[in-house]
Amino acid sequence: MSLFDRVKECQRWERSRYRPFRVDGLCLGSVTHSFADRLKGFPAVFAVSSEAVELAPGLQGFEARSRAVDEVLRQLQEEGLIKGWREEAYPVGSSLHSVPLLKMERAGVPLFGVRAYGVHLNGFVGKGEGLRLWVARRSASKQTAPGKLDHIVAGGQPMGLSLTDNLIKECAEEAAMPESLARKARPAGFVSYVTERVEGLRNDICYAYDIELPVSFAPRNTDGEIEWFQLWPVAEVKARLAAGDDFKFNVAVVTIDFLVRRGYLGPDEPDYVEIVEGLRL
Amino acid sequence: MSLFDRVKECQRWERSRYRPFRVDGLCLGSVTHSFADRLKGFPAVFAVSSEAVELAPGLQGFEARSRAVDEVLRQLQEEGLIKGWREEAYPVGSSLHSVPLLKMERAGVPLFGVRAYGVHLNGFVGKGEGLRLWVARRSASKQTAPGKLDHIVAGGQPMGLSLTDNLIKECAEEAAMPESLARKARPAGFVSYVTERVEGLRNDICYAYDIELPVSFAPRNTDGEIEWFQLWPVAEVKARLAAGDDFKFNVAVVTIDFLVRRGYLGPDEPDYVEIVEGLRL
Numbered sequence: 001m002s003l004f005d006r007v008k009e010c011q012r013w014e015r016s017r018y019r020p021f022r023v024d025g026l027c028l029g030s031v032t033h034s035f036a037d038r039l040k041g042f043p044a045v046f047a048v049s050s051e052a053v054e055l056a057p058g059l060q061g062f063e064a065r066s067r068a069v070d071e072v073l074r075q076l077q078e079e080g081l082i083k084g085w086r087e088e089a090y091p092v093g094s095s096l097h098s099v100p101l102l103k104m105e106r107a108g109v110p111l112f113g114v115r116a117y118g119v120h121l122n123g124f125v126g127k128g129e130g131l132r133l134w135v136a137r138r139s140a141s142k143q144t145a146p147g148k149l150d151h152i153v154a155g156g157q158p159m160g161l162s163l164t165d166n167l168i169k170e171c172a173e174e175a176a177m178p179e180s181l182a183r184k185a186r187p188a189g190f191v192s193y194v195t196e197r198v199e200g201l202r203n204d205i206c207y208a209y210d211i212e213l214p215v216s217f218a219p220r221n222t223d224g225e226i227e228w229f230q231l232w233p234v235a236e237v238k239a240r241l242a243a244g245d246d247f248k249f250n251v252a253v254v255t256i257d258f259l260v261r262r263g264y265l266g267p268d269e270p271d272y273v274e275i276v277e278g279l280r281l
Numbered sequence: 282m283s284l285f286d287r288v289k290e291c292q293r294w295e296r297s298r299y300r301p302f303r304v305d306g307l308c309l310g311s312v313t314h315s316f317a318d319r320l321k322g323f324p325a326v327f328a329v330s331s332e333a334v335e336l337a338p339g340l341q342g343f344e345a346r347s348r349a350v351d352e353v354l355r356q357l358q359e360e361g362l363i364k365g366w367r368e369e370a371y372p373v374g375s376s377l378h379s380v381p382l383l384k385m386e387r388a389g390v391p392l393f394g395v396r397a398y399g400v401h402l403n404g405f406v407g408k409g410e411g412l413r414l415w416v417a418r419r420s421a422s423k424q425t426a427p428g429k430l431d432h433i434v435a436g437g438q439p440m441g442l443s444l445t446d447n448l449i450k451e452c453a454e455e456a457a458m459p460e461s462l463a464r465k466a467r468p469a470g471f472v473s474y475v476t477e478r479v480e481g482l483r484n485d486i487c488y489a490y491d492i493e494l495p496v497s498f499a500p501r502n503t504d505g506e507i508e509w510f511q512l513w514p515v516a517e518v519k520a521r522l523a524a525g526d527d528f529k530f531n532v533a534v535v536t537i538d539f540l541v542r543r544g545y546l547g548p549d550e551p552d553y554v555e556i557v558e559g560l561r562l
Contacts, residue, residue, distance in 0.1 A: 190554075192554075262469070273377075273471075276561065277561055
């Protein structure tokens, strides 16, 4: 096992199993051929051909598109095809800055391979070889990745919030971090990937933020989603990442990106070029 | 003009103008069709077909390959096809960690589109909005990019030196930085690109290093290649990068990578995703 294995877990995408998902002529995702076949049952909402799945051209406007897709997804959930319904809307569009063409329930997003966005916070104390990173353990009852190791704070990007506001909200909910402290987080790039997971095709941009925390601050979970927080020496984080998949898959690569940016992983690492190039699409 | 324009300058590669350059069955570069035609004049060294240029299979071993290619390059230099001969050998192989298959004069490398490596040092003082970056101005007599703005220290990666040893050597030559100080530089990833320049196809990995310098240190050039060094506020560096191509093309993107990693360029920038994804192949 090695750090490169963590990166390769974000590069599993057998393209021949998929066809494009288009809205208004724009390719915004990818659906498996079998899911495309299931969508043939909703001809008023999806135009399914052997080449692509398109949102029915008759559906115009954000509200009409969102409502029509939502009805389909709720039926698929009743059939058990969609698990872990969250009642949380994700924007679907060509970028986070463009006006979304529709919104879609988060649990349905991986079935359409639509790009999703998230914020990931690397929280650390100290510097140099003495740097320690806050590590969280996800509750055993979480729908996705139960019991996996996590960032001090991380969350998906819902409709209608800026990245910064979302980060501050998640800092409060997940770690009881006051806003005045959370605002010290600095953006540090992102990790992006398209990869097959049990829930579908994950096509994500994980925006990375770094925050140097005072020794006096200890995170405290307020939403029941975290079992514990621990402060780990950076060498221990690196060793655990290399040893196996104890960290949630995307937390692993965002943390590896932190190690690269901060010099804890250097060009002497044999797979350095492949690891670093594998952190972004 | 914008920062994204600097990134796009590293993405100019009209692939249809090129065919692969292979050594021992491995594709190690790309040559223009016109250069391939010129190489037909050396049938003992290059096997030129309409699909590819291959190093003649009869040439086996590092020394024989290197000598044969060197003779061709020296003749092309006499004909004026290769400018700026440096008498500096670059390794040619599948990675910096693998045993090179041959060595090649640096001035010839872009004609074969072979991957080259370099080290780039971001030298800074202070932190937060008060951070200042050391900026160098290249001498007007330099062969490549005369008069352009540069890193405090940067250099190509020759045969037979480790990246760290090369960085320390360049720190001494270009900035009179003592080894004890230079060793505080930390690796921070790399920028990679394939792009067409006047000298040929640049296929580079620029390893980025960061160093926080004491206010008491002032760089002093010892090899006559730098006209001056100045300490610029980070906002001024960013504005100058966005305003035009005053910085050498690859120094620009390695500096943009620094701005991204350190949070001086954030996701609110409209082209953020395209800029960040464009920093690596």
